[in-house]
Amino acid sequence: MSMEDYDYLFKIVLIGNAGVGKTCLVRRFTQGLFPPGQGATIGVDFMIKTVEIKGEKVKLQIWDTAGQERFRSITQSYYRSANALILTYDITCEDSFRCLPEWLREIEQYANNQVVTILVGNKIDLAEKREVLRQRAEDFAEAQSMLYLETSAKESDNVEKLFLDLACELIREAKQNKLDNSDTAPMPGEGKTISYLSCCNIN
Amino acid sequence: MAAEDLPSEFDVVILGTGLAESVVAAACSRVGQRVLHVDRRSYYAANWASFTFNALLTWIQEIQAESLSEEVQDRSSLVEEGEELIYLSGSDSASISNLQVFCYVSEEAEEEEEPANTTEEEEAGAAGEGAAKEPSETESAGSKEEEAGEAAEGDEQAAQEQGEEPKADQPQPSAPPSQSEPTRKKISYTQLVKEGRRFNIDLVSKLMYSRGSLVDLLIKSNVSRYAEFKNVTRILTYRHGSVEQVPCSRADVFASRQLSVVEKRKLMRFLTSCVEETEEHQAYNGRPYLEFLREQQLGDNLQHFLLHSIAMVTEDTLTKVGLASTRHFLRCLGRYGNTPFLFPVYGLGEIPQCFCRMSAVFGGIYCLRHSVSCLIVDKDSNRCKAVIDSRGQRISCSHFVVEDGFVGADRKVATPTRLLSRAVLITDASVLPGDSEQQVSLVTVPPTDGRPAVNMVELSPSTMTCIPGTYLVHLTCQSVGSAYEDLSPVVTRMFCMAECQDEENRPAVLWCLYFNMADGSGVEPEGHDLPSNVYVCSGPDGALGHEHAIKQAESIFLKILPEEEFCPPAPNPEDIIYDGENTSPTSIGEEEEEEGLTAAGGEGEEKQQEQQEEETSLQPEE
Numbered sequence: 132m133s134m135e136d137y138d139y140l141f142k143i144v145l146i147g148n149a150g151v152g153k154t155c156l157v158r159r160f161t162q163g164l165f166p167p168g169q170g171a172t173i174g175v176d177f178m179i180k181t182v183e184i185k186g187e188k189v190k191l192q193i194w195d196t197a198g199q200e201r202f203r204s205i206t207q208s209y210y211r212s213a214n215a216l217i218l219t220y221d222i223t224c225e226d227s228f229r230c231l232p233e234w235l236r237e238i239e240q241y242a243n244n245q246v247v248t249i250l251v252g253n254k255i256d257l258a259e260k261r262e263v264l265r266q267r268a269e270d271f272a273e274a275q276s277m278l279y280l281e282t283s284a285k286e287s288d289n290v291e292k293l294f295l296d297l298a299c300e301l302i303r304e305a306k307q308n309k310l311d312n313s314d315t316a317p318m319p320g321e322g323k324t325i326s327y328l329s330c331c332n333i334n
Numbered sequence: 335m336a337a338e339d340l341p342s343e344f345d346v347v348i349l350g351t352g353l354a355e356s357v358v359a360a361a362c363s364r365v366g367q368r369v370l371h372v373d374r375r376s377y378y379a380a381n382w383a384s385f386t387f388n389a390l391l392t393w394i395q396e397i398q399a400e401s402l403s404e405e406v407q408d409r410s411s412l413v414e415e416g417e418e419l420i421y422l423s424g425s426d427s428a429s430i431s432n433l434q435v436f437c438y439v440s441e442e443a444e445e446e447e448e449p450a451n452t453t454e455e456e457e458a459g460a461a462g463e464g465a466a467k468e469p470s471e472t473e474s475a476g477s478k479e480e481e482a483g484e485a486a487e488g489d490e491q492a493a494q495e496q497g498e499e500p501k502a503d504q505p506q507p508s509a510p511p512s513q514s515e516p517t518r519k520k521i522s523y524t525q526l527v528k529e530g531r532r533f534n535i536d537l538v539s540k541l542m543y544s545r546g547s548l549v550d551l552l553i554k555s556n557v558s559r560y561a562e563f564k565n566v567t568r569i570l571t572y573r574h575g576s577v578e579q580v581p582c583s584r585a586d587v588f589a590s591r592q593l594s595v596v597e598k599r600k601l602m603r604f605l606t607s608c609v610e611e612t613e614e615h616q617a618y619n620g621r622p623y624l625e626f627l628r629e630q631q632l633g634d635n636l637q638h639f640l641l642h643s644i645a646m647v648t649e650d651t652l653t654k655v656g657l658a659s660t661r662h663f664l665r666c667l668g669r670y671g672n673t674p675f676l677f678p679v680y681g682l683g684e685i686p687q688c689f690c691r692m693s694a695v696f697g698g699i700y701c702l703r704h705s706v707s708c709l710i711v712d713k714d715s716n717r718c719k720a721v722i723d724s725r726g727q728r729i730s731c732s733h734f735v736v737e738d739g740f741v742g743a744d745r746k747v748a749t750p751t752r753l754l755s756r757a758v759l760i761t762d763a764s765v766l767p768g769d770s771e772q773q774v775s776l777v778t779v780p781p782t783d784g785r786p787a788v789n790m791v792e793l794s795p796s797t798m799t800c801i802p803g804t805y806l807v808h809l810t811c812q813s814v815g816s817a818y819e820d821l822s823p824v825v826t827r828m829f830c831m832a833e834c835q836d837e838e839n840r841p842a843v844l845w846c847l848y849f850n851m852a853d854g855s856g857v858e859p860e861g862h863d864l865p866s867n868v869y870v871c872s873g874p875d876g877a878l879g880h881e882h883a884i885k886q887a888e889s890i891f892l893k894i895l896p897e898e899e900f901c902p903p904a905p906n907p908e909d910i911i912y913d914g915e916n917t918s919p920t921s922i923g924e925e926e927e928e929e930g931l932t933a934a935g936g937e938g939e940e941k942q943q944e945q946q947e948e949e950t951s952l953q954p955e956e
Contacts, residue, residue: 149338173695173696173697174695174696174904174905175695175907176559176695176904176907177907178907179907179908197691197694197695198694198697198699198700199690199691199694199700201338201699201700202338202699202700202701202702202704203702203703204378204700204701204702206378206687206688206690206691207378207680207683207684207687208560208561208680208684208687208688208691209691211561211679211680211684212562239531240386240531
């Protein structure tokens with residue numbers, strides 16, 4: 132590899148029911164856009180944003196579900212080698228909250244053990260329609276040892292914070308990992324800085 | 335997770351998520367076709383799937399439990415004037431038969447068994463226990479009488495051959511003898527179940543030729559970004575009762591300690607001369623490759639390596655074919671590593687899923703646990719104009735692609751009878767321990783006593799297919815008898831069963847599975863009595879590479895869309911520039927896609943640099 136323009140590269144993966152605003156969160160963060168009434172995302176695999184944290188350049192590669200969550204048919208390979216998962220639900224939709232345990236099972240099954248998971252309650256701009264109390268979600272997140280944050284992709288509330296907090300957490304873990312660089316370290320997908328060249332990536 | 339209804343109109347409906355079907359799905363979506371891709375199963379990749387240990391136990395149970403009686407729902411109410419129905423087969427159980435499971439490790443104390451099952455995900459936990467206790471009944475999944483007979487025969491033979499190891503036939507894992515004696519083994523059945531999530535056990539065993547059509551397609555289409563790959567690090571062969579390394583690259587040849595200086599020189603000269611076709615080669619075209627090799631006076635060692643491990647052909651293969659395979663091998667060598675092969679991290683089951691992801695990214699709709707129960711055919715044109723899904727919804731389509739297993743036997747012109755024999759072993763050591771414990775090896779076992787040549791792939795934990803301290807070994811050959819009859823002699827020679835103190839220091843088998851799978855190469859794309867816009871994809875074939883499925887997918891795609899390009903490169907997400915003024919960069923219509931997304935034309939240094947990097951990673955390590 133020649134000149135790198137970043138110090139860290141992390142793969143962040145979004146999951147959660149259809150319609151909870153996953154794509155809007157990514158859009159808002161990476162492009163500052165909020166496209167109203169948008170449909171599925173065509174032709175876009177992941178989005179990139181490079182942020183600077185304490186003088187270090189962190190490149191975030193943010194992957195969306197490509198609509199496969201609609202019929203609960205996400206490919207396992209989607210979860211592979213993710214450094215962080217953003218599990219999203221819609222605070223105005225009880226059903227999207229009730230599905231969280233199902234999503235957690237899927238995470239447990241396919242994501243690597245060290246993946247950082249954050250629970251996000253989106254659409255706080257629709258406070259008057261709220262169906263899931265903040266306390267309830269916080270309790271749930273705590274019980275599952277996840278971070279919790281409420282956002283509005285529309286108003287851009289906490290969106291920046293969500294990704295920056297995640298980036299900080301991932302850097303912290305990456306440094307930790309480097310320190311106790313044990314014999315379990317060279318597992319692909321479990322290392323914290325993913326490099327596409329670690330294996331013989333053919334792309 | 336909501337049970338939404340599916341749209342009722344698509345261009346292409348695809349049933350089954352095997353490799354060929356998934357490639358067709360990706361190719362069609364990529365050029366803007368509206369694709370619906372469904373699979374009756376709850377997992378992707380059909381017979382190409384990789385399973386966690388627990389999911390494999392569930393799969394075994396399902397195969398054993400599957401009855402032939404199918405509930406066929408009458409859908410005639412959905413048929414209109416001038417239409418008729420073709421019912422599809424509800425299950426594909428016929429493709430797997432002669433399933434046998436053997437467990438050679440003991441369970442630990444009872445109390446540790448319990449938490450293992452409760453901590454694992456519910457469905458598989460229960461299955462794990464069930465399969466652990468019951469596999470002593472060797473099942474023939476096909477449940478046809480003759481097959482059952484065959485399986486029973488296999489058992490008798492097993493009992494004779496393994497007289498000193500009666501445990502092989504009573505796989506009850508809690509068999510007592512091993513518990514009293516101290517052994518080198520630390521891995522128990524409980525641990526296999528407990529850490530089952532970290533296994534990715536392939537139903538098929540293949541490798542990717544680094545210049546084969548699959549790798550070319552992955553690169554061309556950018557689907558390769560969804561997966562990571564490992565080099566196969568060694569090619570081994572079984573000869574005179576022991577495992578030897580085959581020197582195949584220039585570096586290997588020079589480093590080899592088995593070869594004399596003369597042999598090294600001969601081998602290098604031969605390999606160099608192979609690259610171009612000569613008149614001498616042509617003269618031998620119609621004669622066996624072995625004769626040609628003999629003529630070169632290479633000696634037994636080299637002849638064995640060249641025939642069985644490099645060309646990977648049999649003694650009666652013609653020179654033309656033998657030379658072609660040798661050349662293919664040499665072309666693939668050194669592109670990424672010391673052998674011509676790659677293996678996907680997390681197993682082969684990732685590959686079809688990567689193509690499905692590509693299809694979804696371009697608008698393909700995915701629905702597992704969902705099937706197509708019948709086709710609606712227009713009587714006049716004899717074309718399939720719609721399908722009826724498992725929920726009774728009528729979905730119109732212009733083309734229908736279906737996995738061979740779902741086509742009823744009555745619709746097939748000739749039922750293929752060729753089978754593959756498969757064995758999957760979890761072992762505790764490599765067949766050839768080396769400096770590194772993370773070797774990924776192809777082992778060629780030449781044919782003996784009328785038994786076919788066996789391809790063996792030994793995967794280390796570095797491929798993320800098995801847990802540390804274990805190896806996953808896949809054996810494949812063309813069937814002569816049942817999988818057990820074909821492969822257990824090889825297994826018995828190269829491994830020791832149970833926790834025996836093996837003088838020869840062979841690796842021990844902890845757990846193993848035998849089964850037969852229908853050989854997809856026997857399926858003719860036109861070998862069915864179905865409308866002309868229905869395309870049948872065969873299941874996995876027995877060859878080491880993926881050429882068959884990829885060629886098939888391409889030919890189906892070209893029949894559906896003769897004018898379109900097959901899997902053009904997907905835009906690199908890092909090259910996509912969003913037009914800030916256009917507030918809807920995402921839109922469903924494909925024309926708008928073209929407008930909304932623009933390929934990078936040198937905007938932003940960061941992106942360019944990024945691209946350069948990608949390109950360097952494309953360079954093979956030549």
